[in-house]
Amino acid sequence: MRYFSTRGAGPRRFTDILLEGLAPDGGLYLPETYPSVDAAQLEVWSRLLRRDGYAALAYEVVRLFVDDIPDEDLRGICERAYAPEKFAHPDVVPVTEMSDGTWLVHLSNGPSAAFKDMAMLLLGELFAYELGRRGQELNILGATSGDTGSSAEYAMLGKPGVRVFMLSPAGRMSEFQQAQMFSIDDPAIVNIVVDGVFDDCQDIVKAVNADAAFKADYSLGAVNSINWARLLAQIVYYVAAWLRITDAEGPAARVSFTVPTGNFGNIAAGHIAREMGLPITQLVLATNENNVLEEFFTTGVYRPRPGALQTSSPSMDISKASNFERFVFDLVGRSPERTRELFVDRLQADGFFDLSGDPAFLRLRDRFGFVAGHSTHADRLTTIRRVHEAGEGLVDPHTADALHVARALGEGVTAVLETALPVKFSETIEAAVGIVPDRPERFVGLEDKRRHTVEAPNDPEAIKEIIRRTVAGD
Ligand SMILES: *Cc1c(COP(=O)(O)O)cnc(C)c1O
Numbered sequence: 468m469r470y471f472s473t474r475g476a477g478p479r480r481f482t483d484i485l486l487e488g489l490a491p492d493g494g495l496y497l498p499e500t501y502p503s504v505d506a507a508q509l510e511v512w513s514r515l516l517r518r519d520g521y522a523a524l525a526y527e528v529v530r531l532f533v534d535d536i537p538d539e540d541l542r543g544i545c546e547r548a549y550a551p552e553k554f555a556h557p558d559v560v561p562v563t564e565m566s567d568g569t570w571l572v573h574l575s576n577g578p579s580a581a582f583k584d585m586a587m588l589l590l591g592e593l594f595a596y597e598l599g600r601r602g603q604e605l606n607i608l609g610a611t612s613g614d615t616g617s618s619a620e621y622a623m624l625g626k627p628g629v630r631v632f633m634l635s636p637a638g639r640m641s642e643f644q645q646a647q648m649f650s651i652d653d654p655a656i657v658n659i660v661v662d663g664v665f666d667d668c669q670d671i672v673k674a675v676n677a678d679a680a681f682k683a684d685y686s687l688g689a690v691n692s693i694n695w696a697r698l699l700a701q702i703v704y705y706v707a708a709w710l711r712i713t714d715a716e717g718p719a720a721r722v723s724f725t726v727p728t729g730n731f732g733n734i735a736a737g738h739i740a741r742e743m744g745l746p747i748t749q750l751v752l753a754t755n756e757n758n759v760l761e762e763f764f765t766t767g768v769y770r771p772r773p774g775a776l777q778t779s780s781p782s783m784d785i786s787k788a789s790n791f792e793r794f795v796f797d798l799v800g801r802s803p804e805r806t807r808e809l810f811v812d813r814l815q816a817d818g819f820f821d822l823s824g825d826p827a828f829l830r831l832r833d834r835f836g837f838v839a840g841h842s843t844h845a846d847r848l849t850t851i852r853r854v855h856e857a858g859e860g861l862v863d864p865h866t867a868d869a870l871h872v873a874r875a876l877g878e879g880v881t882a883v884l885e886t887a888l889p890v891k892f893s894e895t896i897e898a899a900v901g902i903v904p905d906r907p908e909r910f911v912g913l914e915d916k917r918r919h920t921v922e923a924p925n926d927p928e929a930i931k932e933i934i935r936r937t938v939a940g941d
Contacts, residue, residue, distance in 0.1 A: 468502075468532050473803060474493060476491055476492040485597060494803070525545040525548070559576065560576075560708060568881070571866070575863075591629075599628065615633075621651075635660055641894065646918075647910075650919070658920045662923070705724065708884075709722055712880060723882065725883045726869060727753050729782055731760065731794065755783045755843075756778050768819060780847060780868050782865055782886070798822070800827065839872075863888060869886075
């Protein structure tokens with residue numbers, strides 16, 4: 468399997484782009500073609516999932532995209548990443564049906580209680596394997612608005628050869644998220660608190676990576692959702708959820724997925740699963756008040772905003788979705804020239820691009836299955852209350868966003884991706900229903916631990932200096 472950047476660079480192999488992250492031309496890597504799966508294959512996988520579990524399915528899906536790691540090694544990587552004892556449920560990704568027939572796909576049973584664990588755990592194992600094989604080290608530079616950071620840090624903790632530098636916007640994460648990250652006490656995990664918002668952090672990561680000499684000298688890598696291996700890991704749970712739901716609903720069920728969206732990573736994996744032939748009827752993109760992507764999917768105009776509003780679903784407070792370019796690449800017929808024109812020329816000159824007249828955009832719904840909606844703060848509170856009053860427990864604000872949009876737009880059998888445990892956002896849960904969510908045993912006392920952070924101005928040079936000092940200090 469060969470990989471190319473959305474702006475043309477390549478071909479590259481899987482393990483090269485694994486360590487490289489962003490392509491040298493500023494684009495994002497994608498496989499040259501998507502492998503296809505048919506009904507017979509899905510039937511085989513359905514039996515496999517029931518008999519051998521999630522890790523076995525993960526291996527079967529991942530190997531379709533990876534030909535430069537021996538099969539037996541790759542199997543071990545998947546088994547370690549998705550060992551059931553790392554998850555709060557033996558199914559790893561269980562599905563449950565609500566009383567109104569909506570299915571919840573539980574993606575937050577991992578170590579940091581957010582769906583990002585699903586990708587990060589595989590990434591951690593892949594990094595450890597490949598760095599060991601090459602005798603190399605990697606300095607991961609990432610940006611987080613909350614869940615990416617803790618998920619990456621727990622997944623990379625103790626992995627030989629891996630250091631993590633994680634940028635987060637000062638004061639923008641929930642108390643629980645901050646405690647989760649900042650309580651990690653390990654010299655290889657550096658939490659950098661930036662005087663800015665999440666988009667600033669993301670811009671710093673891009674700017675530091677754009678310094679090719681620095682990137683090479685310090686062997687910088689990425690764990691942000693621009694890393695292809697994260698998307699690859701996420702394809703697996705669409706397959707698993709689809710298999711489990713059609714097992715219950717019958718093989719003719721038409722399943723749509725509603726996805727709470729920020730950086731477009733989660734739903735991009737759904738798009739790829741659909742392109743591979745998984746019979747997903749519809750992909751429903753749900754945003755909060757930061758609805759740049761909803762605007763694109765309803766009007767054809769993509770106009771990133773200067774900053775993101777702070778909302779009660781903070782992991783979706785993003786105005787420039789870093790994975791969106793991958794989808795647009797597919798939308799415009801996989802043309803690197805066209806993609807470059809839109810994301811480099813048009814965005815730089817005009818600050819927006821408009822595909823409303825493009826034939827591909829007009830077929831968005833039929834050909835690509837996409838529809839989009841958004842929720843407000845009030846909608847999320849109402850949804851959390853409605854679910855609670857129906858006796859179905861608590862959902863976090865991101866999942867509530869998707870439940871709200873799914874109600875309006877979902878077609879057929881509706882599956883909603885649950886992306887975090889409510890305990891991560893207890894302030895909002897308390898505002899909605901007046902009770903504080905139960906804290907799983909493993910998170911008790913987190914806020915009382917000492918915090919380990921470095922403060923930095925909103926400036927790429929300051930971040931480079933922190934990396935230089937840390938690496939020199941070892
Ligand atoms: C990251 C995150 C999202 C958004 O996912 P993207 O892949 O960035 O679109 C939604 N909900 C939660 C809880 C998250 O952590």
